[in-house]
Amino acid sequence: MPETVAAAVTRTPSGRLALAASPEPIALGPLDGRYQSAVAPLVDYLSEAALNRDRVAVEVEWLIHLTNNNVLPGAGPLTPEQQEKLRGIVTEFDAGSVTELAEIEAVTVHDVKAVEYYIARRLPAIGIENLTAMVHFGCTSEDINNLSYALGVKGAVEEVWLPAASALVKQIEAMAEENRAVPMLSRTHGQPATPTTLGKELAVIAHRLNRQLDRVSKTQYLGKINGATGTYAAHVASVPGADWQAVAQSFVEGLGLTWNPLTTQIESHDWQAELYADVARFNRILHNVCTDIWSYISIGYFRQIPVAGATGSSTMPHKVNPIRFENAEANLEISNGLLDTLGATLVTSRWQRDLTDSSSQRNIGVAFGHSLLAISNVAKGLKALDVAEEVLAADLDTNWEVLGEAIQMVMRAEAIAGVEGMENPYERLKDLTRGQRVDAARMQEFVSGLGLSPGAEARLLALTPGKYTGIASQLVDHLK
Template sequence: MAHISSADQTLTDVSRIASGRRSFAAQENGIALGPLDGRYRPAVAPLTDYLSEAALNRDRIAVEVEWLIHLSSASALPGISALNADQQEKLRAIVTEFDADSIEELAEIEKATVHDVKAVEYYIGRRLAGIGIEQLKPLVHFACTSEDINNLSYALGVKGAVQHVWLPAARTLSAKLHAIAEENRAVPMLSRTHGQPATPSTLGKEIAVLAYRLDRQLKRIENAEYLGKINGATGTYAAHYAAAPALDWQAISRSFVEGLGLSWNPLTTQIESHDWQAELYADIARFNRILHNLCTDIWSYISIGYFAQIPVPGATGSSTMPHKVNPIRFENAEANLEISSALLDTLASTLVTSRWQRDLTDSSSQRNIGVAFGHSLLAINNVLGGLGRLDTAEQVLAEDLDHNWEVLGEAIQTVMRAEALAGVPGMDDPYERLKDLTRGQRVDATRMREFVAELGLSQDAENRLHALTPGTYTGIAARLVDHLTD
């Protein structure tokens, strides 16, 4: 009998396991390849109304329909009169009635056209006879290149996702952080610079720092500009003027784009240059990274006991260690923020470059916009969930401060400098004297007060330092939280 090596046996085992698996690829039962459409679907589902393939096609139809209405309303072409209110309503119903059957029909058309935007044109054309305007079929997609429709559709989708889904979630997170900062504004906390004990602050002030940073990014994102263009195959209006040379096509283009709620880009190649997207994605990626910083800080505060986690009833922290309550919400958020930021960075760097008048790299890249937003939204939801199950452990914070009286060394040597300037004798080398007392060693309350008493300070200065404790050496940290509402 031939000897079977352990490696060969492993291959045999893997082969047997693989051969016994049922194929999911042929099953149309909603099995997802990626986590956003699988286990995390409920958290990111609202984005599908704006950034999914179906949403993109619905917005393409909307742009095509509005362009037809706009051209007819402007009497842009000879023999074309404005559509009446009923005709306009029925045209717009093509958009509002876009459903699962519509998605399937459009997909069937695309199988024949092998072109997504052309499929949209034909989809609309099929419906004009029912509205009584079949003669306007040539007006669908009139003088347009695919990118005229796509750039506007993406702008509408991204704007909707930001304003109606991502920003509301981010604002809810900001409000939660404001509440935590306010609640803990006066709770003293030992700071750690380079991971070592440092001048105390308050827990509320430290949370406020991160909230303030996030709020700055939210203001930038709230003021984002969404650009669009509709100017033909290379941005020259060549086809427009060939068909109707007497018209002011720039004015028609501008009024149409602005009528969609977008900013008009007057100067492009075949594609809208996507600079606005790069700017927006950079701001969201920066928000992600600040939020990542918050996650790592909160995780660290949990690990040293500053926050206690409220267990979820029935939940398991570890498959083998029953006592554990893990900060998984923050860890999950970290991973998703990193994925989102990486995708946003890639989009921002890819979309600003297009060879000559057009290449197709932007088309493939933009199909991942929803993925980038999805991971960011998932992270925000996880952070909110994590923050909602935290309790401030004030006793732990107080004990930590009481074990680190050496942090008052900064206050004492600074008071000595002020005393020296006021002419009080014996205040030489204050920094060095405190360094000798405190560096690398613990100093308790008794020793620190003995040291202060031996300095020969003015009575007022000595009284102030005797009254000082690590828990009261927080400066105006509590008042600084007010800047969140400036």
């Protein structure tokens, strides 16, 4: 038998096998490893491969735009077949394309130049090799990059993040509707306070989140294609007769973006900072949702539905931990750390250009990934909750002192109406209720001895903590 040649073994300095040398790539970060399935849709928009595909798309559309509009003398419109084949470079962009681009970039040491060469290689097969010089015509790298990032972020937000976030809010709205009339003790400063309903509190959450979604949905994704310092200098020098501003505006708007007419070499990224601030605000509200739901679980307002085969603790068999909400908290914090950094750094650039945005923008996908993962976890966590109405009712029944507010307000109204003996209502209720529990019998005895008008006394004697919710259930209708 032939002698077997042992494969070379790579080890770390500590003597352990080097996992980085594994034939199968091992993810460094959790989004590409443990949580990959939850964030996979973002790969089509915010990965390096997606960025390169969008770069190819922008270059191809620029070439078609220039020829269709006869901008350059001698380069008239392409045939429909030629345009279809050009666009096929984009639609057929695959893993092999990623590899080929990487090989070209290894030589050019420039990512956008690699895209230019990648497209140029394919023009002979389309029969337009004479237009090779028109690929990347008049453009600086940032002309292609700013448009590509805008397309990628727009796609990620509109096709992935917004649908997921909107579905979560709809889920919360459904819970609000279902529980609109379920009375619940409020807690202000952690202390028992005027009762509300569970549905109304969930409606508050949904309303807050919806406002942020509305802001995100109205984002303007800006773009420019005006040359090395935003002056169209090379454009005018090479083709002085063209209306380059009109050409640029129609091209950018044709991509579904908003044209930015005034820039340096870079599109200023202000729209990105605005968007990331809105997404971060959504994240912060959702973080507050997680901590509140976690707290309600801890006091028994929600029961967690056990998952067959799941383990809550490695040593305490009884536990069902609120891990979905804890996981979401952490991921929302990480997402916001990145979003805040992106919003702060992307709006600054030294003079007409520096490259800090190049590295920063490569983390956009990570920021959205952690937010998307959190949204997924909250949605799953909410599905596993059951409202413990008996716990909510018992909590209300042991806090009759919360009716003190109602009683003293009725006394004030009675005093205004001329009923005698209604002096110092706040102080009298304060003496009765502050820092002590008052049961139903004691509260009704107090009310009966106030000397209220018959109608007012009857209303208060019929009142219980569970009925003292005002119009909370009606307020849920604002979600409609």
